[in-house]
Amino acid sequence: MSAPVLEVSGLRAYYRTAAFGIRREVRAVDDVDLCVEAGEIYGLAGESSCGKTTLIKTIANAIQPPLEVLAGSVVFNFKDQRIDMHGASREELRDIRWKRLSYIMQGSMNVLNPVRRVRHAFVDFAFRHIGRSKAEFLDIVRAHLRRLHLEPDVLDAYPHQLSGGMRQRVTIALATVCRPEFIIADEPTTALDVVVQKGVLAMIHSVQRELGSSVIFVTHDMAVHANLTDRLGIMYGGRLVEEGRTADVFRRPRHPYTAHLIASLPRLGDAAPKEGLTGAPPNLADPPSGCRFHPRCPLASDICQREAPPMTELAPGHRAACFHSDQVMPP
Amino acid sequence: MSAPLLEVDGVRRVYSSGGLLSRRRVVAVDGVDLRLDEGQPEIVTVIGESGSGKTTLARMILNMVSPSAGAIRFRGTDLSAVRGTAARLAFMRQVQPIFQNPFEAFNPMKRVDRYLFATARHMAGLAAPADIEAAADRALRDVGLSLAEVRRRYPHELSGGQLQRVAIARALVSRPALLVADEPVSMIDASLRASIVSLLRGLCVRTGVSIIYITHDLATAYSVSDRILIMRLGKVVESGPARTVLDDPQHEYSRLLKSSVLSPEVPSNGAFFHA
Numbered sequence: 001m002s003a004p005v006l007e008v009s010g011l012r013a014y015y016r017t018a019a020f021g022i023r024r025e026v027r028a029v030d031d032v033d034l035c036v037e038a039g040e041i042y043g044l045a046g047e048s049s050c051g052k053t054t055l056i057k058t059i060a061n062a063i064q065p066p067l068e069v070l071a072g073s074v075v076f077n078f079k080d081q082r083i084d085m086h087g088a089s090r091e092e093l094r095d096i097r098w099k100r101l102s103y104i105m106q107g108s109m110n111v112l113n114p115v116r117r118v119r120h121a122f123v124d125f126a127f128r129h130i131g132r133s134k135a136e137f138l139d140i141v142r143a144h145l146r147r148l149h150l151e152p153d154v155l156d157a158y159p160h161q162l163s164g165g166m167r168q169r170v171t172i173a174l175a176t177v178c179r180p181e182f183i184i185a186d187e188p189t190t191a192l193d194v195v196v197q198k199g200v201l202a203m204i205h206s207v208q209r210e211l212g213s214s215v216i217f218v219t220h221d222m223a224v225h226a227n228l229t230d231r232l233g234i235m236y237g238g239r240l241v242e243e244g245r246t247a248d249v250f251r252r253p254r255h256p257y258t259a260h261l262i263a264s265l266p267r268l269g270d271a272a273p274k275e276g277l278t279g280a281p282p283n284l285a286d287p288p289s290g291c292r293f294h295p296r297c298p299l300a301s302d303i304c305q306r307e308a309p310p311m312t313e314l315a316p317g318h319r320a321a322c323f324h325s326d327q328v329m330p331p
Numbered sequence: 332m333s334a335p336l337l338e339v340d341g342v343r344r345v346y347s348s349g350g351l352l353s354r355r356r357v358v359a360v361d362g363v364d365l366r367l368d369e370g371q372p373e374i375v376t377v378i379g380e381s382g383s384g385k386t387t388l389a390r391m392i393l394n395m396v397s398p399s400a401g402a403i404r405f406r407g408t409d410l411s412a413v414r415g416t417a418a419r420l421a422f423m424r425q426v427q428p429i430f431q432n433p434f435e436a437f438n439p440m441k442r443v444d445r446y447l448f449a450t451a452r453h454m455a456g457l458a459a460p461a462d463i464e465a466a467a468d469r470a471l472r473d474v475g476l477s478l479a480e481v482r483r484r485y486p487h488e489l490s491g492g493q494l495q496r497v498a499i500a501r502a503l504v505s506r507p508a509l510l511v512a513d514e515p516v517s518m519i520d521a522s523l524r525a526s527i528v529s530l531l532r533g534l535c536v537r538t539g540v541s542i543i544y545i546t547h548d549l550a551t552a553y554s555v556s557d558r559i560l561i562m563r564l565g566k567v568v569e570s571g572p573a574r575t576v577l578d579d580p581q582h583e584y585s586r587l588l589k590s591s592v593l594s595p596e597v598p599s600n601g602a603f604f605h606a
């Protein structure tokens with residue numbers, strides 16, 4: 001088997017600030033290991049503020065102060081190029097961005113410049129990578145839009161003339177026009193209505209299958225993961241706490257937090273909202289000792305307060321970080 | 332019959348967007364009626380297509396946008412008559428917004444705790460610093476945060492979900508009679524969302540606040556709301572008691588909406604999006 005397209009190991013990234021002489025360190029990503037294989041959709045889930053966006057910013061090297069990488073590495077094995085994201089030069093990074101690696105940021109529907117026609121965004125991002133004449137380039141863009149069932153007319157529109165769903169489709173078209181080997185998408189459908197969301201997800205799925213790209217798809221919406229992703233990583237409090245094939249994770253979660261996430265999924269027809277998790281998300285400036293989930297965990301015991309559980313393989317391709325994973329009830 | 336809290340009478344809002352090439356008129360809201368009564372707190376959900384006029388409707392109810400036709404009255408006063416600082420402040424104390432995109436709702440250069448303090452000072456009329464902080468902390472705790480966690484933080488230092496909870500807390504500070512919540516939970520995970528919609532339900536029952544809840548989430552709409560309006564292209568295509576409507580939607584669009592909800596289960600053939 002070939003090497004994974006993405007290898008993340010021991011990654012640690014903190015927000016470090018000093019204000020009024022008080023130093024603060026938000027441990028948003030702590031010792032994360034994960035791999036993404038060629039051609040798969042890897043889902044990243046977890047509650048708000050658990051560090052999903054920070055993790056992928058670190059992976060894409062979209063790092064700005066006060067975010068700092070303290071340890072670990074991020075390596076992409078592209079078809080003919082291996083690149084260490086934190087060791088690479090600016091030029092190397094610029095050369096792969098959009099061409100090999102596309103990053104659709106959270107809230108990026110608004111990335112399109114409101115006073116310029118959509119066409120300019122394509123020119124700015126993709127023209128130099130595609131390296132053809134302007135006319136040929138625009139033909140390629142139009143063909144790509146058609147493939148994604150978008151009218152090439154959108155090129156002449158201003159962003160505000162497009163609906164939210166259309167803007168998101170355009171953003172995805174933009175991110176895929178150079179046929180990148182790797183696509184990272186952070187909550188690309190969160191703001192959309194369910195009908196439009198379904199259409200956008202289908203679009204992401206089909207473009208991914210067509211290009212054969214690998215995808216990291218971030219969303220807190222577990223229903224989206226259930227329907228779209230091949231493998232799933234669950235984050236809690238800055239750590240990856242479970243990972244496995246999406247179907248396995250749903251069928252037999254091995255971490256109490258995952259079990260809760262699955263049990264709390266709302267279903268149309270529920271008479272009352274499901275119970276939310278008691279207690280607050282961990283304060284990552286001062287995370288709980290031991291297992292970060294222990295203050296909210298129904299299975300917690302003494303050891304959980306003292307020691308951080310290591311990620312352990314519990315079934316083929318299925319890992320979790322919990323001392324009592326054998327006691328986790330299937331949903 | 333009890334006195335009306337809010338009356339929305341045949342409102343319409345037309346925007347003309349004018350590029351040279353594409354001057355066009357968009358009817359964002361097209362003849363919507365809605366009435367909420369005093370003393371009958373309820374959660375009314377507005378659901379529908381992205382861009383179907385839900386946010387425009389919310390903005391009209393909040394008196395941030397005026398109707399092109401029709402009228403809106405709050406406690407009998409036409410919103411077009413709410414003018415001047417004092418009247419506006421009195422109105423805002425009673426009708427509070429919670430916005431869709433928390434990143435837009437907060438000024439990136441301004442500390443988020445200051446929003447809460449300012450609201451406590453201006454809207455809840457508090458003066459003593461200790462009272463102001465206590466009001467802010469109480470509101471934050473209502474949404475699963477605390478003042479200790481957000482003190483001195485700027486918007487970009489909070490995650491999307493945290494910021495959204497701060498926005499909800501801010502709206503609660505003045506103890507309003509009506510909350511207009513435009514997709515307050517779309518940034519938030521299911522577990523916290525469940526807590527927040529339960530919180531909204533609890534606020535409605537305990538404090539008698541009525542809530543206009545705009546969402547894409549049919550499952551929570553079903554479980555918390557009393558009434559539902561389904562909008563498409565500026566019009567209400569179907570409305571009624573939430574469960575009756577969602578159990579057996581009549582309009583074609585309502586049916587499409589219902590059938591598009593993703594089930595939170597891995598499809599057995601694992602290939603939902605193959606088509």
Ligand SMILES: Nc1ncnc2c1ncn2[C@@H]1O[C@H](COP(=O)(O)OP(=O)(O)OP(=O)(O)O)[C@@H](O)[C@H]1O
Nearest residue numbers: 015028048049050051052053054488489490491492
């Ligand atoms: N610039 C910053 N400075 C300090 N802390 C930050 C900064 N940006 C994010 N954080 C903190 O880092 C933690 C992780 O945030 P992150 O945005 O990665 O979460 P997330 O999982 O993407 O959440 P959401 O689902 O709400 O988008 C949070 O505690 C957040 O408050």
Ligand code: SF4
Nearest residue numbers: 291294297304322323
């Ligand atoms: S290690 Fe302990 S506290 Fe952590 S999830 Fe497992 S049982 Fe719960």
Ligand SMILES: [Mg+2]
Nearest residue numbers: 052053106491
């Ligand atoms: Mg995020």
